[in-house]
Amino acid sequence: MDALVIGSGPAGLMAAETIARAGRDVTIAEAKPSAGRKFLMAGKSGLNLTKEEPTDRFIRAYGSAAPWLGPMIDQMDPVEVMAFAEDLEQPIFTGSTGRVFPKAMKASPLLRAWLNRIDAQMRLRWRWTGFEGEAFRFDTPEGPRLIAPGVTILALGGASWSRLGSDGEWAPHLAARGVELAPFQPSNMGFVVDWSPHMEAHFGAPLKNIALLADGVPTRGEAIISNRGLEGGGIYAVSAAIRDGAALALDLMPDRDVGGIARRLSKRPRKQTLTKALTNLGLDPLRRALLQEFARPLPEAPQELAATIKALSVPHKGPRPMDEAISTAGGVTRKAVNAGLMLNSIPGVFVAGEMLDWEAPTGGYLITACLASGKWAGTHAARW
Structure with a gap:
């Protein structure tokens, strides 16, 4: 197997498509019975893909992570994200605040067209359960499996909306291999008021x-x-x-x-x-x-x-539980990866999307950064 992508959210799918276009055989492993479940949930409120504004202003929305994410977003900026949707025959429109949505106002048509376009094998109900030597161990419907691909991209999401697949259970597996992790924290969440x-x-x-x-x-x-x-x-x-x-x-x-x-x-x-x-x-x-x-x-x-x-x-009692948050901060730190998002302690393993320690406000910034980091990791993984 040339390449393995674990996770089928926007970061994982973009990484898989990027590697496949470089001529590599790609397999996508997804723990859930279907792909892109959190992506589909985001689409229930309209699927805000990106925001139409100058790239430099757009990048500033990522705060302290802007210098890290900036080159990735330069490679796949809001204009590129809009072109990506239109290439999938999903017409878009820009709202009065600059937020960009598919005219269908949901994620399912875009996801369906994207999955049809990606030249990769999809393995559903394959849950990654850790490493065994240099191989990746999975629980599958057919029983335990070990996979030792040429290159791997992890795109397992953060630690919110666990029922949709982003449960953060990957963290101990990476910590055991010496990967530096920042603690998870809720981001884009409500606050408790009595x-x-x-x-x-x-x-x-x-x-x-x-x-x-x-x-x-x-x-x-x-x-x-x-x-x-x-x-x-x-x-x-x-x-x-x-x-x-x-x-x-x-x-x-x-x-x-x-x-x-x-x-x-x-x-x-x-x-x-x-x-x-x-x-x-x-x-x-x-x-x-x-x-x-x-x-x-x-x-x-x-x-x-x-x-x-x-x-x-406003007196409050802190954030709502992390699993209710739209996104999370924390995860794989900038120090833990090289410029191409390969883990320093595990050669040949790359990371993309919300697994990385960054956060951004809602308004199109979240999905854009997932797509951009997926493309970035996929590009460097194909070269590696």
């Missing part, structure tokens, strides 16, 4: 026209009030900072300054209730409920109340 009973009426409601503050740094976005806490795109955008210790607050009126709000509140008639004053100010029932939830007692002095509206502190 709501008072009066908030139950708002469960499921979208919180719009706000900014989220991580240690005072504002990010415009939206959130969802759920019975479990705060979730949604706006929360995900600041989740890494909050997870790492930044304080979370909400700016309930991001288009107005403290002084202007305070002046408006100072004109409140003496007999007017505070609820009426906040309503006249433009706060809807949900934002008023949050003020009552997190600022008890609610200050009545105009300047103090205005400051509270602009930076409402």
Whole structure:
């Protein structure tokens, strides 16, 4: 066997296709009964493939991992990702925020066309269970198997959504072979809030026209009030900072300054209730409920109340469980691989996708980096 790819998410499939196009025989091993299960789940919300913006700005979204991922994304940038989808006869469109989606608004047509195009054998229900000497050991429907390919690419995902295949169970196998790993952490996740009973009426409601503050740094976005806490795109955008210790607050009126709000509140008639004053100010029932939830007692002095509206502190009990997170940080460190993503301690074994220690916000950055790192690892594996 020339090449073995373990994992059939976007990183693994891109690696397999890249190696096959280089003229190598490729086998893909997948633990689940079908390919690309987390990819299909991502497609349920529209399959945000990438974001149409300048490549340098796009790469900056990867934070501290930008210098590492930058060359890979240069090789497969947003323009290339869009061309990839269109080559699979999946028309795309760009939304008002620059996010790019297939017009079908789901992953299954693209995945089906891609699997048909990839020149590789697919082995389903083949679960990798570790090394045996230089061979890879699998549990298969036909019993245990040992495979010793010429080159291997691991694309087993991170440690969230274990029921879809990304369970992180590969980590001990690599650690035992001297691979440096960073601990897994949830990324793009919600936060636990113990709501008072009066908030139950708002469960499921979208919180719009706000900014989220991580240690005072504002990010415009939206959130969802759920019975479990705060979730949604706006929360995900600041989740890494909050997870790492930044304080979370909400700016309930991001288009107005403290002084202007305070002046408006100072004109409140003496007999007017505070609820009426906040309503006249433009706060809807949900934002008023949050003020009552997190600022008890609610200050009545105009300047103090205005400051509270602009930076409402949100006490929480930390992230939701890691298995619920959209993605994870942690995994194979940059030090553990060479420039081509081959493991330094296991020659001939390459790594791609969420197994690597990087994270990014939602908005097309996750799938693009998986595709780009898969192509990068596949290119270097074929050369090796």
